[in-house]
Amino acid sequence: MILIDGKKTAGEIREELKKEIFQIKKENKKVPGLSVILIGDLAPSQIYVRMKEKAAIEVGLKSQIIKYPNDVEEKTVLDKINELNKNDNVSGILVQLPLPNHINKQKVIESISPLKDVDGFHPFNVGNLSSGNESIVPCTPLGCYLLIKKYEKNLSGKKAVIIGRSNLNGKPMTQLLLKENCTVTITHSKTKDLKRECLSADILVAAVGIPKLVKGDWIKKDSVVIDVGINKTDQGIVGDVDFEEVSKTAKAVTPVPGGVGPMTIACLLKNTIKCFKIVNF
Ligand code: NAD
Numbered sequence: 001m002i003l004i005d006g007k008k009t010a011g012e013i014r015e016e017l018k019k020e021i022f023q024i025k026k027e028n029k030k031v032p033g034l035s036v037i038l039i040g041d042l043a044p045s046q047i048y049v050r051m052k053e054k055a056a057i058e059v060g061l062k063s064q065i066i067k068y069p070n071d072v073e074e075k076t077v078l079d080k081i082n083e084l085n086k087n088d089n090v091s092g093i094l095v096q097l098p099l100p101n102h103i104n105k106q107k108v109i110e111s112i113s114p115l116k117d118v119d120g121f122h123p124f125n126v127g128n129l130s131s132g133n134e135s136i137v138p139c140t141p142l143g144c145y146l147l148i149k150k151y152e153k154n155l156s157g158k159k160a161v162i163i164g165r166s167n168l169n170g171k172p173m174t175q176l177l178l179k180e181n182c183t184v185t186i187t188h189s190k191t192k193d194l195k196r197e198c199l200s201a202d203i204l205v206a207a208v209g210i211p212k213l214v215k216g217d218w219i220k221k222d223s224v225v226i227d228v229g230i231n232k233t234d235q236g237i238v239g240d241v242d243f244e245e246v247s248k249t250a251k252a253v254t255p256v257p258g259g260v261g262p263m264t265i266a267c268l269l270k271n272t273i274k275c276f277k278i279v280n281f
Contacts, residue, residue, distance in 0.1 A: 092118035143263025216245025
């Protein structure tokens, strides 16, 4: 079994980006900038934002975190996004989710300029992705896609099964694999006989949020298994895949942690550079 080392691949991506940013600074005398809006004091959100900032600074991006208390008015956030949209020094804007209930998530997403939408959630980017056009792709599925491509060069005609249909993971993942001519099945909480679906997969992507849902006897021999899940349990952080069992049958599996997680952050940096280039080149 091949361990799909997301940490290593993410490190390689960050090294490439570092060189690219160095070159951009030399030639354009400009530094691409990432602005992150953090609302409230949810511990996981604070951790994610700090990790994103650290990674951005390490590759040489300008990074700014704008913090608001949990009871901030929606208008204040929308006004700030509008200001960032107009600021030439800001290449990418990310609003850390989840948001407090009184703030309309979709309104916030749609207020971000699609050209600075590093999360790829704006309907403009979602539409372009599903039309097979150039777009900003959400960071986690982009990271999964890059890992899959590394271990399965020719995806054409392969059967891909995705567990989970979220806008964040499952749906964009489907579009990326369809573009590679995979035959894609998207499964969800109402799917009948999930095991049977999984057993047909050459490529299996689990983005569910249920610890160790995918068992060893759900896996087709020599398949590639990507585990998006990050689940806090008494045994620590585990994925949606029972790694011990699945690694006996699959050709290649991502571990949790050290698989998809680091790729998500590397792809955020990648998307920030992409946004910079769209505007400046
Ligand atoms: P979500 O809750 O938005 O979506 C979960 C999906 O799973 C839904 O479409 C639902 O229909 C489906 N589902 C639920 N129960 C099911 C079942 N029994 N069988 C089949 N499908 C079922 O979750 P999400 O935001 O897509 O996140 C999924 C997981 O990925 C979570 O563990 C989350 O923490 C993790 N995540 C990881 C990263 C990363 O960087 N690695 C990024 C985002 C999310």
